[in-house]
Amino acid sequence: MKIPHPIQYQGSKRILAPTILTYLPDKFSRLVEPFAGTAAISLACSARSKANTYWINDFNKPLAELLGLIINRPSEIADSYERIWRQQYADPIEHYYRVREDFNRTKDPKLFLYLLARCAKGSVRYNADGLFNQSPDKRRHGTQPESMKENIFGVSALLKGKSVISSFDYKDVLANVNEDDVVYMDPPYQGVCGDRDSRYFAGISHEELVAALYDLNDRKIRYAVSYDGRTGNKKFGNRLPEALDLTLIELEAGRSSQATLLGREDITVESLYLSPRLATEMNALPSFHKRRKAEQLVLLEPKGVYGKRKISKRIR
Secondary structure (H helix, E strand, O other), X not given: OOOOOOOOOOOOOOOXXXXXXXXXXXXXXXXXXXXXXXXXXXXXXXXXXXXXXXXXXXXXXXXXXXXXXXXXXXXXXXXXXXXXXXOOOOOHHHHHHHHHHHHHXXXXXXXXXXXXHHEHHHOOOEOOOOOEOOOEOOOOOOXXXXXXXXXXXXXXXXXXXXXXXXXXXXXXXXXXXXXXXXXXXXXXXXXXXXXXXXXXXXXXXXXXXXXXXXXXXHOOOEEEEEEEEXXXXXXXXXXXXXXXXXXEEEEEEEEOHHHHHOOOXXXXXXXXXXXXXXHHHHOOOOEEEEOOOOOEEXXXXXXXXXXXXXXXXXXX
């Protein structure tokens, strides 16, 4: 089944979603995404009828509000997008910058959809003040209204009536999950652009995230975390502590776009960590999931870092 995606968002997990879903139970009560982004995992789960309900949260309020419009008021947001999109032809570049200025002043999610569809490489960027500052793609005018409408209504069909949309701090979301939930987290990870990653509306503390994961372990919550990664020999971000007793699944995400531009063959690999309870339920072992026509799991050594041994002492 083709999953609808109105927002072609760089960094979205839509490509890896089918693989990530193999590490989630076949049926469960609620999927919670504290860092939902474009809600790629919720969409994939709903398409496969894995969860009964969905809690879709993102601290970026205009993005959360946009998801709410797409899910609950599809006609309104589709019509708004078409109107804004058709206004660009007199001067597409000037129109984009005018819409961007209006969005940064008003935070109107309807304007945000046009910017996301029209910005360079579908790549979201913010400045130090949290203002959207990505340039327009000068080679294209953004998703055609007909295609956008089809994708919007597709998302609404999958999630309307069974989703709660919010814009809370992730720690507030995690404080309200329970043992029947499955939590999928895709937080902004450290190390991509120095001290601050301009792709994200707001960063998070590595130490605070680790403390939150210890708490989830104590509460026996099932969760999966996409966090660090690597391209070639370059690593992005700190690995999560071994003392959390997580199971590491490495997912080959494909050839790096930057490597392609430079004529190299570097492959991007992303880390997916499974909580102790989830790994036990799914009978998961540390693995490397290689992308190929006949996908298969190549098991790592069963002992060592991120194995299934129990650790009695925590390192905080």
